[in-house]
Each structure stands twice: as structure tokens, then as C-alpha cells.
Amino acid sequence: MAPGGSAGRLSPAAGSGGRRRRADSAERKSLRWTEVAAASDDEQQIRRAVVPGPAEHPLQYNYTFWYSRRTPGRPTSSQSYEQNIKQIGTFASVEQFWRFYSHMVRPGDLTGHSDFHLFKEGIKPMWEDDANKNGGKWIIRLRKGLASRCWENLILAMLGEQFMVGEEICGAVVSVRFQEDIISIWNKTASDQATTARIRDTLRRVLNLPPNTIMEYKTHTDSIKDNSSFRNTKITL
Numbered sequence: 001m002a003p004g005g006s007a008g009r010l011s012p013a014a015g016s017g018g019r020r021r022r023a024d025s026a027e028r029k030s031l032r033w034t035e036v037a038a039a040s041d042d043e044q045q046i047r048r049a050v051v052p053g054p055a056e057h058p059l060q061y062n063y064t065f066w067y068s069r070r071t072p073g074r075p076t077s078s079q080s081y082e083q084n085i086k087q088i089g090t091f092a093s094v095e096q097f098w099r100f101y102s103h104m105v106r107p108g109d110l111t112g113h114s115d116f117h118l119f120k121e122g123i124k125p126m127w128e129d130d131a132n133k134n135g136g137k138w139i140i141r142l143r144k145g146l147a148s149r150c151w152e153n154l155i156l157a158m159l160g161e162q163f164m165v166g167e168e169i170c171g172a173v174v175s176v177r178f179q180e181d182i183i184s185i186w187n188k189t190a191s192d193q194a195t196t197a198r199i200r201d202t203l204r205r206v207l208n209l210p211p212n213t214i215m216e217y218k219t220h221t222d223s224i225k226d227n228s229s230f231r232n233t234k235i236t237l
Contacts, residue, residue: 050121052093060161062121063171064090065100069114090121097159108148110176118155119171119186127220131170136190136219138200140183140207147174147181150207154183157206164202165195190219 052058065088088104091097107116117125126132142150151174163169163185170186187199200215209215 050090050092050096053095056093056095058093059091059097059159062090062092063097063118063159064088064121065104066117066119066125067115068117069112085117085125094159106148107151107174107176107181108145112176114176115173116151117171117173118158120169123170125171125173127223131188132186132220134190134220135170135186135188136196136217137173137184137186138196138203139216139218140203140209140213142181142183144181147176147183150183153206154185154203157202158185162202162206163199165198168192168195168199190221
């Protein structure tokens with residue numbers, strides 16, 4: 001609403017004195033500040049929109065890098081987990097991806113209980129997110145020393161749309177632990193067996209996994225029930 005219109009409808013009656021005029025002036029100032037704040041919010045939203053630069057190679061989807069780290073053995077609620085994940089940045093092109101990735105620590109050089117997440121923009125790396133809640137993830141446990149190479153191969157395949165499952169892929173995670181490292185890829189629909197099988201087979205190929213590699217699948221519904229990402233999984237050879 002324009003400040004002038006507001007002033008016209010709220011104009012003081014005759015004889016009401018300066019108090020009404022001061023209130024009217026304060027309201028106009030308040031409206032002006034509200035409009036400035038709204039404009040500022042709009043500008044921030046425009047600034048936050050990530051698009052490919054001139055002559056850059058656009059990706060099919062925008063993606064966001066996240067990082068999380070927590071103390072092992074300490075119970076984690078969804079609220080505390082959400083507070084613990086930190087957004088690194090969003091990119092829309094091949095060139096923007098490499099600008100982020102070339103400055104990031106490789107998973108093999110992380111210490112403690114740390115995770116990198118790469119998800120489509122707008123999807124949080126949480127089981128409860130609307131895009132994830134009916135889905136699940138394929139899990140591969142790695143011996144130490146393999147995480148950096150496998151993570152790079154996985155995310156390049158994901159960005160290059162090598163999984164060929166439409167919009168099913170939500171994101172990928174590399175989890176650095178003390179005795180092993182774990183990579184996983186999340187999809188939207190756990191009940192779609194044909195799609196999950198295609199993701200499994202593509203994962204084997206892009207990571208060049210030996211035929212006897214154990215692959216595990218877990219729905220996010222089960223993860224929510226037992227508050228665990230990697231326990232009680234369904235094993236596939």
C-alpha cells in the first residue's frame with residue numbers, strides 16, 4: 001500500500017491536534033521502512049539466484065555443497081542435525097562447480113566424523129526433506145584411502161546425468177569415519193525397484209566396483225525409525 005493512500009484514509013478529523021498528526025507521520029515512516037525492507041528482501045532473492053555465467057556450460061540442475069561434522073556417540077535429533085549442517089555454496093555450471101571443488105578439502109584429508117553433501121538446490125540433506133522422505137539411499141563402505149577418488153567419480157557422474165533416471169536423484173554424501181569411509185547416493189522413490197536397480201548398476205559402473213562388492217540400500221523411513229544412516233540395511237551383492 002502506498003504511503004500517500006494510507007495517509008488519505010487516516011487523515012485526522014478537525015480539532016484532533018498534533019498528536020494525531022505525529023501518529024500519521026510515524027505510520028508513513030513505518031510504511032516507508034517496510035517497503036525498503038521488502039525491496040531489500042527482493043534484492044537478496046535476486047542476488048541469491050545462481051545462473052551460469054556468459055559462455056559457461058550449464059548443468060541440468062543447480063546443486064549445493066554442504067558440510068557437517070559432529071561428535072560421535074552423541075545422540076542427534078533432526079533439529080540439532082539441521083543446525084549442524086553448513087551450506088558451502090550453490091553452482092549452476094561446470095565452471096562454477098570446479099571453482100568450488102578445487103578449493104575444497106578432499107574427503108581423504110578430512111578428520112573425525114565429517115560429511116560432505118552435494119544435493120540439488122532446494123533439497124536439504126535430511127531424511128525428512130519433502131524430496132527425500134519417500135526415498136532411500138545406496139550405501140558403499142570403503143576402506144581408508146579410497147574415498148577421495150570414489151567421491152569425485154560419483155559426483156561427476158551425478159552432475160553429468162549418467163544415472164539416466166529422470167529426476168529421481170536427490171544428491172550424494174561422503175561420510176568420513178574412523179575405521180572406514182562411506183559414500184551414498186539418495187533417490188526420491190524407494191518403492192520404485194526398477195529405478196533403484198538402475199542406480200545400483202550405474203553406481204557399480206562409474207565407481208568400477210569389483211563384482212563381489214557389497215552394496216546396501218536403506219529407506220529414509222527406516223533411518224528415521226532407528227535414527228541411523230547405516231545400521232539395519234538391506235544388503236545386495
